[in-house]
Amino acid sequence: MQMSRTVAAFLLGLAAFMVFEWISLGFNLADGHETSFYVVHGILIGVNLVLALVLGAIGVRGLRGGKRVR
Template sequence: MSRKIAGFLIILGVFMIFEWVNLGFNLADGHPTSFYVVHGILIVVNIVLAVVLGIIGWRGLLGSPVRGRKGDAG
């Protein structure tokens, strides 16, 4: 994975966490309970996805160099 892609995944994960936590704090009162349940599930799922993307990006950023590429001797 290139450093650009790894950096993009980390930035995307941070942005997703910020965006969904911000949405959670900005939900207005007066909606039915189902509204909050659905949005709560969306927030949790998207934060989990953001953490997974961040971990993949972090591992890609710290990853070891490619070994055993096709065509390399030994």
């Protein structure tokens, strides 16, 4: 099944937004919280960055027409 270019571009935009949002959050976390706060947010940042990479890869493949480049 092929993906439209609009959907592929949306996935790339969403991936870029997720990376920007979570990296910004990581830098803007204020000091003074408990360790568990930082652990939970660190896990959230890590998971969302992995999801962004997966969505970005799917979007790139969609823009290329699903063809693999070797």
